[in-house]
Amino acid sequence: MKINKQQLVELLVKKTGLEQQEVEQKLSELITQIQETTEQNKTFSIEKFGSFRMEEGVLKFEPTEELKTEVNNKYAGMEPIEMIGAYKEAEDEHAVSPADAKDESHDETGGGQDSGTEEQPNAREHEQEETLEEEDIWGIKEEQEDTAEASIEEEQELDRDTESESEPEQGAPADEEVASSGMDEEESLEEEIFDTDLNLEQEEPEEEGEETDTEPVTAEAAPEEEVVPEQKKSATTVKGVGLRGKDRKRKRNSSTAVIMIAAAAVIIIAVAVWLAYDMGVLSGGTGSGSSSNTDSQVAVATQRDEQPGQSDQTAETAGAGQVGNQQESNETSGSESNQQSDAGQQQGSSETMSGSEPETENTVASGGGDQSGGSTYGLKGKIIEEANDGYTIIVHSLKDQQDAREIYADFKEQGYRTHIVSAMVNGQERWRVGLGQFKTIEEAQSNAKELPEPHNKDFFIKRIK
Amino acid sequence: MEKEFLAAFADIIRNQLVRKNDITIQGLGTFKQEHIKQFQQQHKNGQVVMMPPKDIITFIPDKEEVGV
Numbered sequence: 306m307k308i309n310k311q312q313l314v315e316l317l318v319k320k321t322g323l324e325q326q327e328v329e330q331k332l333s334e335l336i337t338q339i340q341e342t343t344e345q346n347k348t349f350s351i352e353k354f355g356s357f358r359m360e361e362g363v364l365k366f367e368p369t370e371e372l373k374t375e376v377n378n379k380y381a382g383m384e385p386i387e388m389i390g391a392y393k394e395a396e397d398e399h400a401v402s403p404a405d406a407k408d409e410s411h412d413e414t415g416g417g418q419d420s421g422t423e424e425q426p427n428a429r430e431h432e433q434e435e436t437l438e439e440e441d442i443w444g445i446k447e448e449q450e451d452t453a454e455a456s457i458e459e460e461q462e463l464d465r466d467t468e469s470e471s472e473p474e475q476g477a478p479a480d481e482e483v484a485s486s487g488m489d490e491e492e493s494l495e496e497e498i499f500d501t502d503l504n505l506e507q508e509e510p511e512e513e514g515e516e517t518d519t520e521p522v523t524a525e526a527a528p529e530e531e532v533v534p535e536q537k538k539s540a541t542t543v544k545g546v547g548l549r550g551k552d553r554k555r556k557r558n559s560s561t562a563v564i565m566i567a568a569a570a571v572i573i574i575a576v577a578v579w580l581a582y583d584m585g586v587l588s589g590g591t592g593s594g595s596s597s598n599t600d601s602q603v604a605v606a607t608q609r610d611e612q613p614g615q616s617d618q619t620a621e622t623a624g625a626g627q628v629g630n631q632q633e634s635n636e637t638s639g640s641e642s643n644q645q646s647d648a649g650q651q652q653g654s655s656e657t658m659s660g661s662e663p664e665t666e667n668t669v670a671s672g673g674g675d676q677s678g679g680s681t682y683g684l685k686g687k688i689i690e691e692a693n694d695g696y697t698i699i700v701h702s703l704k705d706q707q708d709a710r711e712i713y714a715d716f717k718e719q720g721y722r723t724h725i726v727s728a729m730v731n732g733q734e735r736w737r738v739g740l741g742q743f744k745t746i747e748e749a750q751s752n753a754k755e756l757p758e759p760h761n762k763d764f765f766i767k768r769i770k
Numbered sequence: 771m772e773k774e775f776l777a778a779f780a781d782i783i784r785n786q787l788v789r790k791n792d793i794t795i796q797g798l799g800t801f802k803q804e805h806i807k808q809f810q811q812q813h814k815n816g817q818v819v820m821m822p823p824k825d826i827i828t829f830i831p832d833k834e835e836v837g838v
Contacts, residue, residue, distance in 0.1 A: 306791045313782065313793060320778045331775050336797045354780035355827075364799060366829030376787055376803055376825050383822030388810065 340364075684741035684752045685720045693769045696746055697724050697739035698753040700760040709736030716740060724769060742769065787827060799831035 308316075310332070317328045342349040343359040350356035355368040374381050682692045700716075703709045709725055716723040716738065724739035740756070743749035749766045756764070783801055786793050793801040808823040 306789075308786055308791050308793045310794065310796050313795065316782045316786075317775075317778055320782060321775060323775075331772075332779070332795075333797070335776070335779065336795065339798060351776050351780045353777075354784065364829075364831035366799070366801070366827075368827045372784060372787075372827065375784065376827055378788075380822050380824050383824075385811070385819040385821050388818040388820055
């Protein structure tokens with residue numbers, strides 16, 4: 306759709322709410338203003354639109370970035386894509402296939418559109434055609450030149466090979482043979498050059514020798530067919546030199562190989578040690594240690610089962626160093642534990658008195674605050690109130706209190722230290738069944754992993770109080 | 771007032787351009803929206819890239835009026 310001045314005026318009237326006459330007047334004012342300013346070689350810019358300026362007697366309009374992106378919104382953010390595998394030498398820029406040439410010419414015209422917008426479309430097309438032709442011509446020329454150069458180079462090579470022979474009447478097959486022998490020579494020469502890097506002093510005389518070898522050959526070169534085998538000989542001798550050089554290289558390789566093998570061995574050993582560590586050869590030992598620890602804990606727990614009265618006592622002595630702490634915790638703990646805390650206080654005071662109760666003696670005897678310190682907390686046995694400041698493994702969380710009670714009883718029968726705690730979860734009451742009493746979360750976790758299926762995977766750890 | 775008018779003028783031309791309409795203003799020139807297809811381009815270092823397609827604004831000045 307095309308919009309002319311009249312339609313623009315109508316749109317402006319709608320937009321501004323002014324009278325048509327007024328709009329027309331303003332628009333013509335604007336146009337003359339733009340013309341005047343640009344003719345004074347100044348730029349006339351309109352906010353959020355663009356700027357007009359005069360360039361070589363032609364009015365140009367440069368839109369703002371905003372407007373550019375707004376118009377180009379469909380393709381905004383697209384980046385040039387690198388054509389993988391389309392890499393060409395910069396020199397061969399014009400030596401491209403016709404199809405490519407088309408593209409390039411198109412690209413050039415595209416560039417032209419970018420900068421010089423005043424071009425008429427027809428003119429552009431015409432130019433494109435011209436450039437196309439030019440490109441084609443260029444391509445052909447370049448290719449021809451290329452081949453010409455290549456052939457010249459080949460000739461030069463041949464000349465080099467048959468320097469002093471230089472008889473133009475040479476038969477074609479002989480030529481080929483010479484060329485091939487020349488190739489051999491070149492190859493061995495390359496090898497030699499490689500060797501010279503390694504051992505300059507030795508190589509120099511050899512090179513001279515070779516030169517002297519070849520020189521007579523070229524001098525005798527008049528009979529064409531004799532030349533070939535002799536040159537081949539020289540080539541083979543040179544090859545021999547090359548082989549000798551290879552031997553040297555091998556020696557070097559062997560010494561480096563020894564180093565390589567040693568390094569590889571070190572790496573393998575390191576990896577093996579690391580793997581062993583990782584796979585649990587070392588950690589297995591610690592694992593067994595921990596399991597034995599738990600065994601002893603269980604043993605202690607069973608002992609306690611046998612002597613129910615004693616467990617409390619051991620608990621007391623466990624905290625022997627922390628009697629004060631225990632008392633504090635007891636004070637804070639529930640009313641149920643008041644009795645025991647009283648007992649604890651008594652014992653704390655009566656320890657030195659070798660108390661009125663016989664059990665205190667037992668606890669002192671089993672003593673070893675360290676040993677019993679491990680048994681204050683544990684998975685099995687009876688609940689020890691003092692250990693209620695620790696953590697427990699929650700294995701069930703049920704809505705129904707009756708179910709929870711049944712499970713609680715089950716676990717208790719199996720000899721676990723079982724808790725039953727009610728908790729509010731999302732406004733609903735839940736009955737949680739917890740096993741064991743542990744001082745740290747880590748302890749609880751390690752113990753939880755040794756629980757029977759499925760509790761060793763489906764659990765969480767919670768502070769008891 | 772002048773500024774308001776300028777803003778309105780710019781806005782209308784913008785809108786029309788986005789709608790792919792050509793705007794011809796006698797005495798000034800023609801605003802056009804043009805589409806450029808994607809094309810291959812070779813950098814000086816020999817790298818060949820595919821340039822993305824794009825829509826651009828072209829302005830063709832009114833030849834009769836300008837330069838008088």
